[in-house]
Amino acid sequence: MSAAVSSTNESTHESTDETMDPGIVVGYDGSPGSRLALDWAIETAKRDDRQLTLLHCVGLTMTPTFRAYDPGVQAHAYEEMSRGVLAEAVDIAAKTLDRKDVHPLSVIGGAAAELVGISSQADLVVTGSRGHGAVSGGLLGSTSYAVTAHAHCPAVVVRGTSVIHAGPSHPVVVAFDDSKNSQKALETAVQIATAAEAPLHVVAVDNVGGLEAWPETDTILGREEMIDQMHLHVGQALRDVAEDARRAHPGLDVQTSVLGGGAGAAIAAYAVDVRAGLVVMGSRGHGGFTGMLLGSVSHRVVHDSPCPVMVIH
Known part of the structure; x- marks a missing residue:
């Protein structure tokens, strides 16, 4: 009380x-x-x-x-x-x-x-x-x-030792995995990037290559074909998202990147590389085609990111 x-x-x-x-x-x-x-x-x-x-x-x-x-x-x-x-x-x-x-x-x-x-x-x-x-x-x-x-x-x-704001030199980075929460995060990120006149970077983590996740009865060739399909699916999903954002907001600079490795660490490292002004992500996602944005992932990004992180519920 x-x-x-x-x-x-x-x-x-x-x-x-x-x-x-x-x-x-x-x-x-x-x-x-x-x-x-x-x-x-x-x-x-x-x-x-x-x-x-x-x-x-x-x-x-x-x-x-x-x-x-x-x-x-x-x-x-x-x-x-x-x-x-x-x-x-x-x-x-x-x-x-x-x-x-x-x-x-x-x-x-x-x-x-x-x-x-x-x-x-x-x-x-x-x-x-x-x-x-x-x-x-x-x-x-x-x-x-x-x-x-x-x-x-x-x-x-x-976070950090000085305040960073999204703007022309500091893009808004949004983590996307096709889940409901990441869809909401994307909508919010688009609004913020538009208001701040900042580039929008839509990223997904493609970590489907771990062979331990595939049944032992699969052939190596079958696994490789499935992995290639998943890679293509991730890339196409991001391209579709970017095109929708550009169509709805003409003039918005939208870039996409497919990241590898652990989701939290990869997103935070990307934010460092592009000098992000804000990272936007859902509080939780689904396994889906990337397996990203679990609660632990959003916490990892909050902990490691060099810029403010917005978590969408």
């Missing part, structure tokens, strides 16, 4: 309530990782003309509980801390966005649970890869993983 500590920004006299559209929600605790997430969320909110909600979570699981503990005094201390952290974030956001479109919100509760909870109302939820721990209620690496796994809306994890 969470409790609101403070949802009022004293400098703007704005309040965040349950009826407000949270738009893009970013977890912020003042750590370097959450600052990168905030910067990315600000620019995205500006580009997409969306509201921005700044969520600060105060976790009490590590709070001492003994006879002298006064919850009233402690709650006041947490409220003051949250006000300071959020005031800083609002000031940063207001340099780019209209202050009325920036909504601070502080709650008592675990960061992952609160971010997942508010994601049911949000357009997008954004976390940094690392944050403060313990009482400061920060965004640990486990928080970003939990949010990407359970969010009710697209979830973005911002």
Whole structure:
């Protein structure tokens, strides 16, 4: 159960309530990782003309509980801390966005649970890869993983030491395996690439060559023929996807690549090679013709990618 500590920004006299559209929600605790997430969320909110909600979570699981503990005094201390952290974030956001479109919100509760909870109302939820721990209620690496796994809306994890945005020099990379989730990821990636005027790179991982996956009764020739057919199927599927995207969005630069190797590592390495501004992928896929985009694959990409990763549910 969470409790609101403070949802009022004293400098703007704005309040965040349950009826407000949270738009893009970013977890912020003042750590370097959450600052990168905030910067990315600000620019995205500006580009997409969306509201921005700044969520600060105060976790009490590590709070001492003994006879002298006064919850009233402690709650006041947490409220003051949250006000300071959020005031800083609002000031940063207001340099780019209209202050009325920036909504601070502080709650008592675990960061992952609160971010997942508010994601049911949000357009997008954004976390940094690392944050403060313990009482400061920060965004640990486990928080970003939990949010990407359970969010009710697209979830973005911002990684690295500097903010990278999709644009003409930084393509949007989308992982595709013909599953329902990857279809949704593709639709989202097309929209983002169009809005950011960025190239769109559609990639699939072709890992059907492992002989251990084929029945021992098959002849080597039969396996090779089947593998060749699967290779052709992967390539044709990507070409069809690219053509559909170009037809729907004239002028969009769409490129396709078939990658080999382990899916997560291959997608992350490709993002490095092309200096991607964003990787978009489904939270889970099917075995299909590539076997990619299982939950473990999306987590591997989040962990290894040099740029923000958006996971679509």
